[in-house]
Amino acid sequence: MFVYLFAFALTILFIQRAAFYYNNLYKLKSTCFNNDIEQGYNKRLKCCRRKYYFFFLLAFFPLFFIAAVRYDVGTDYLYTYVPNFLKILNGDLPYSEWGFNQLNKFIQLFTTNPQWLFVITAFIFTFLIIQTIVRYSSNVLISVVVFFISSIFFIFLNNMRQLIAVVLFFRSYPYIKNGDFLKFLICLLCGMLFHLSAIIIIIPYVLVNLKFIRRNFSVFILVFTISLPVVAKLLELILFNTKYRYYFESSFNNGNATKINLLYNLFFFVFSWALLYKKVKTDKNAFILLFMQFMAFWVSASSLFINVSEMISRITQYFLVFQILLVPYCFKTEKNTVNKVAYLSSYILLYSAYLIYFIVINGYHQVLPYHWIF
Numbered sequence: 001m002f003v004y005l006f007a008f009a010l011t012i013l014f015i016q017r018a019a020f021y022y023n024n025l026y027k028l029k030s031t032c033f034n035n036d037i038e039q040g041y042n043k044r045l046k047c048c049r050r051k052y053y054f055f056f057l058l059a060f061f062p063l064f065f066i067a068a069v070r071y072d073v074g075t076d077y078l079y080t081y082v083p084n085f086l087k088i089l090n091g092d093l094p095y096s097e098w099g100f101n102q103l104n105k106f107i108q109l110f111t112t113n114p115q116w117l118f119v120i121t122a123f124i125f126t127f128l129i130i131q132t133i134v135r136y137s138s139n140v141l142i143s144v145v146v147f148f149i150s151s152i153f154f155i156f157l158n159n160m161r162q163l164i165a166v167v168l169f170f171r172s173y174p175y176i177k178n179g180d181f182l183k184f185l186i187c188l189l190c191g192m193l194f195h196l197s198a199i200i201i202i203i204p205y206v207l208v209n210l211k212f213i214r215r216n217f218s219v220f221i222l223v224f225t226i227s228l229p230v231v232a233k234l235l236e237l238i239l240f241n242t243k244y245r246y247y248f249e250s251s252f253n254n255g256n257a258t259k260i261n262l263l264y265n266l267f268f269f270v271f272s273w274a275l276l277y278k279k280v281k282t283d284k285n286a287f288i289l290l291f292m293q294f295m296a297f298w299v300s301a302s303s304l305f306i307n308v309s310e311m312i313s314r315i316t317q318y319f320l321v322f323q324i325l326l327v328p329y330c331f332k333t334e335k336n337t338v339n340k341v342a343y344l345s346s347y348i349l350l351y352s353a354y355l356i357y358f359i360v361i362n363g364y365h366q367v368l369p370y371h372w373i374f
Contacts, residue, residue, distance in 0.1 A: 010058070024048050056130065068119040089112060099192070143324045176204070188205075272293055
């Protein structure tokens, strides 16, 4: 665990400076100037850009490094990714996703060492997460803490294909906000190259851009919650006729609900709603982030009717990742100091307990102990 703590400590140390210089760079680019001061302007712009890249790289590298050079970390490391890499080397195509098969084949043009697959996927995942935090978080330090204790990084070390699809959805946040469907579609298609489940993200994009839902968000929450049993069974019927039928016919169909996830997501939706409900109609950031947290609760609650906890937990990740932006946003916008401290403290305490119990004590995803590749 020390390896992870040290890496996140380094990220926290440098990411604030990266965000500082990114904001300055953004301000400089929007500054008007005339020919007399153009030379000085360009000099300041280049200096700020260099400093931003420098600190971004320092914030990016620790997490990238431990994800890239690990060995036998994550259940799927030796059970899925390495053997499938060798199958592709022998001419098979074991993945349903064309893009991931092609990524493996591209790597094999240069090397037969499967470790490079983990290097490249670690680069993609870490870059998307750090860039999105730097550019769109209200408080980058809180975002990094949420990123750590929410277990998203640890889940990536096991389910790296799907988590790349998840962070591509996360990176599409500004396109969802601005209704830029073309750029969102690019993120969607790129996500589907890694994991076909990314198709699900078209639903929240459509819903958050329907004005009547935003105007009547409370009614939407009520109706969507009441209709959960019917919609969940309809969803089960659809999934049963796809490749996810495997989950229903295997040991994953264990009759268990994700009750802890359900309670955690419900608690933080209610808490976040209490802080942001007045802003939903006037602030699209607040609306989108609250919507994503509601969907995290709704999907986890669907496990009461679709008793395939593994599959439900995986789908929930598409919405849970937005807590990286939601928690600092609530902290920043809330004016009452007691509420701010209570919100942040409760999140850290509860999710730290979740992290320690599932990742450390029970060894979920088998990311501990950490093994160096060399």
